[in-house]
Amino acid sequence: MVKDFFWWLFKENIVINLIYREFFTLFFSKKQAQYNLEQDDVISKEYIIEHYKNKQPRWAIKGYSSGTTNTPLTVYRSIPSIFLEEYIVKSYLKYIGVPLRPNIVILRGDNIKTTAQKFWIKMPFSQRLIMSSYHISEQTALAYFKALEQYKPHIIFAYPSSITLLAKYAQKLNWKPSWNLSGVLTSSENFSATNQKIVRTIFGQVYDHYGQAERVAVLQQCKQGNYHVRNDYSYVEFLVDEHGTKIVGTNLHNKSMPLKRYDTHDYIEGLNSEGSCICGNKSDYVKRILGRDDDYIILNDGRQIGRLDTAFKGVNGLIECQLEQTRLTELIVRYVPTLNANTSNLQLTIKQNLTQKLGNDINILFEQVNEVPRTKAGKFKSVIRSKAVSNA
Numbered sequence: 001m002v003k004d005f006f007w008w009l010f011k012e013n014i015v016i017n018l019i020y021r022e023f024f025t026l027f028f029s030k031k032q033a034q035y036n037l038e039q040d041d042v043i044s045k046e047y048i049i050e051h052y053k054n055k056q057p058r059w060a061i062k063g064y065s066s067g068t069t070n071t072p073l074t075v076y077r078s079i080p081s082i083f084l085e086e087y088i089v090k091s092y093l094k095y096i097g098v099p100l101r102p103n104i105v106i107l108r109g110d111n112i113k114t115t116a117q118k119f120w121i122k123m124p125f126s127q128r129l130i131m132s133s134y135h136i137s138e139q140t141a142l143a144y145f146k147a148l149e150q151y152k153p154h155i156i157f158a159y160p161s162s163i164t165l166l167a168k169y170a171q172k173l174n175w176k177p178s179w180n181l182s183g184v185l186t187s188s189e190n191f192s193a194t195n196q197k198i199v200r201t202i203f204g205q206v207y208d209h210y211g212q213a214e215r216v217a218v219l220q221q222c223k224q225g226n227y228h229v230r231n232d233y234s235y236v237e238f239l240v241d242e243h244g245t246k247i248v249g250t251n252l253h254n255k256s257m258p259l260k261r262y263d264t265h266d267y268i269e270g271l272n273s274e275g276s277c278i279c280g281n282k283s284d285y286v287k288r289i290l291g292r293d294d295d296y297i298i299l300n301d302g303r304q305i306g307r308l309d310t311a312f313k314g315v316n317g318l319i320e321c322q323l324e325q326t327r328l329t330e331l332i333v334r335y336v337p338t339l340n341a342n343t344s345n346l347q348l349t350i351k352q353n354l355t356q357k358l359g360n361d362i363n364i365l366f367e368q369v370n371e372v373p374r375t376k377a378g379k380f381k382s383v384i385r386s387k388a389v390s391n392a
C-alpha cells in the first residue's frame with residue numbers, strides 16, 4: 001500500500017508521465033558523440049566482477065542481474081541512469097499510443113496474495129492490476145479473461161511466457177479482447193517468433209523490449225515487428241564471432257558503472273543498417289533476438305545445439321515445455337499438456353523432432369507437470385543444463 005503510493009507519486013501519474021515523455025526526450029536524445037571504440041577491448045561479465053569487487057561507487061543504486069543458470073551479478077546505477085531507464089519505457093509507451101494515464105495490467109511473475117477465485121490484485125493508488133503468472137491454467141483462464149474485460153487495460157506488461165500461456169488458452173476458448181487494447185509490452189525473456197504470432201492473434205500488437213541488467217543496449221520492436229536500436233540510450237555495436245552476431249554496448253549515462261564495449265552474450269539475426277524500415281525509424285534494426293548463447297544442449301562429441309524450440313512447433317496438445325540436460329547423455333522434457341491431450345502421441349512427436357536434431361546418443365525422458373517451474377525471478381527458461389554438463 002505504502003509502496004504503491006510512492007509508485008503512483010513518483011512513477012505513475014499524469015504529470016510524471018508527461019515530464020518523461022516530453023522533457024526527458026530533449027535531455028537524452030541530444031545527438032551522441034561519435035565513438036571510436038575499435039581500439040578498445042570488448043569486455044564481459046568478468047570485468048564487472050573484477051573491477052567492482054571491492055568498490056562500491058558513491059551515490060550509486062545497486063541492482064542485480066537475475067542470473068538464471070549463472071551466478072547473479074551486482075551492478076551499479078547512477079541517478080541519471082535510473083531516469084534514463086524510466087524514460088526509455090515511457091517514451092516507448094508514447095510511441096505505442098498509450099494514454100498519459102493508462103490502465104496497466106502487470107503479468108510479470110509478481111508474488112501476490114491470491115484466493116481460490118481471484119488471482120490478481122488492484123493497487124489502490126497506481127490503479128495497476130497485478131495478475132499472478134503462476135495460476136494460469138485451463139481451469140482458471142476464463143476468470144483471467146473476465147477480469148481483463150472488466151478492467152479494460154490500455155496495455156499489458158507481461159513476461160513472454162505468461163502472455164503466451166494466456167493466449168493459448170484464449171485460442172482454445174475462442175476468446176478475444178472486446179475493448180480497445182493497444183497491445184502487449186513484453187520483456188525479460190526470449191520471445192520466439194512462433195510465440196509472438198500466437199500472442200498477436202489474440203492481443204493484437206506485440207511490443208517486445210530487449211534490455212539487460214548491465215544496461216548497455218536497448219532494442220524495441222516497432223509496429224512492423226523489427227527490433228530498433230535505441231540510440232538515445234547507449235552506443236550499440238553488432239560484432240560477429242564463432243556463434244553468430246552479438247550485441248555489444250557502451251553506456252553513456254551511468255557514471256557509477258561506465259561500461260565500454262560490453263558483451264551482452266545475446267545474439268541476433270537479420271541486421272539492417274540501411275535505415276529502411278517502413279515504420280519511419282531510421283535507426284539500425286534486427287529481425288530477431290536469439291537470446292543468450294547458453295540456451296543450447298551439449299552433445300557427447302562437443303557439438304552445441306541451440307534453437308530447440310522449433311522441435312515443439314505445432315505439437316498437438318502441448319501448452320508449455322522445458323528441456324533440462326542432466327547429463328551429456330540425458331535430456332528431460334518437462335511438459336504441460338492440455339486437459340484432453342493424447343500424451344503418448346505428444347511424447348512420440350517431441351521425441352522424433354528432438355532425435356532429428358540431436359541424434360540417438362542422448363536419452364530422452366519425459367516428465368509431465370502442471371506447470372514448468374520458474375527461476376527465482378519468476379522467469380521461464382526453455383533450456384537448462386546442469387552444472388555437471390556445462391563444466392564437462
Ligand SMILES: [Zn+2]
Nearest residue numbers: 222226277279
Ligand atoms: Zn521499424
